[in-house]
Amino acid sequence: MTISKKVINAQVMESNSHVFRCPICSSGMVMVDKSQLVCLDNHSFDLSKNGYINLAPQAHVTKYDKTLFEARKTVMSSGFFNPVLEYITAIASEHLEGREQAFILDAGCGEGTHLSAILSQLPGDTIGAGIDLAKEGITAASKEYPGSIWSVADLANCPFQANQFDVILNILSPANYAEFTRLLKSDGLFIKAVPESGYLKELRAIFYEEGERKDDSDPVVRFKEHFDSVTTKRLTYLFPLAPALLAPLIRMTPLTWGASNEKIEEALGTAIENITIDFTIIMGVKRVD
Template structure:
């Protein structure tokens, strides 16, 4: 008998129910009837038909819709981001049993790739506030835990995760340090000046976009053993990839239809990927 995606995901949640805490009252949770997570104070959260759970108590509107996540999936499954993920996997490999949280997982492709390529027993948990992204993730990548959740109120117990990934997503460092086990690894991917520079030249007309924030210093405020790795490469744009790439990147949001059409008509043979990976170790508990 072939299990449904909902049942596959429910089984993973059931085995890892001790990870969860109620987003309303912070109580422990358990899986009931393989269909809902319920806390000890009887707050109940049903699994969707695809097997994700919505643990964001209040509805949130985001600017990320189904078509955007569809475009992102097309780009990411082409191998566009593999060089970055390879560097991430190389760093976190060898931890043995690993519980990995992707905070801001979008449509789930990054987490799925990391879990698939790591050796040993790995449990992947992906959260995002955009319901459309989590819906796509649960449908496409069964066997992982997917939840609509707020980074400011992560629905998990303290000291549960071996690794937290934060790729092209906002961070909540107070929550990340709470969730990571002592000695756990934090990984943040930050775009650098060369990232998608071919599109920047069109949409920003070569005007430099400055960001005064220092992400390495920010991570160092919360984590120890800080290290960085710069990952730069070019990726050939096969037929059909330029349009979804333009659609998925915030670089183009708010651009005029004429500017988008100009970009679509530009023969861009390859695109530049340029990231700094920041690694930090969660501070060990003291006395």
């Protein structure tokens, strides 16, 4: 008998219900009938038909829709991000070595491609949780990658108990340092991937005017305010861009948001043979006062 993806996801949540915290009252939660998460104060949240749980009490509208996540999955499945994911996986694997069980959180997981790829290479019994405010992304993740915890959730009010996660990932997504510090175990590792100046520069040349103001803030400085043993690694490479990948790449990147149809058509007509990937990976361990 084939077990549905919803049941698979429900079983993971039920087995690990101790990690959940009610986003309304902050009390503990349990899974009831493999269909609801219910807290001690009786706030209840239904498991969706696809096997994710919506733990964002307030409705949120984002620019990240179904077509964007479909485009992102197409691009990521091509190997576009592989060197970055391989490096992150190696760092996480080293940190988790020797642990019988571990929990890893992808904060801002989108459609789950990155977390799923990393989990597939980690040793032992590693349980993954992915959260994002974009319901379309979490819907796609729960359908495509059953066996992890997928939740619509707000990074400012993460629906998990303190000191639960061995590793937190934050890839191309805003960070909430106070929440991540709360969620990490005493020796927990935080890994953040931030784009550098060369990232997608071939598209930036089309969509951004020369001399446009750039963000000069240094994420490493902010990182060091909250974490110890901070190290960085810059990864820069050219990715051969097959013609069929140009349209989904343009669709998935916020670079094109607000661009005119003429600009998008111009980009689609450009023969970009290689695209630049340029990231800094920042790593640090939880600061224990």
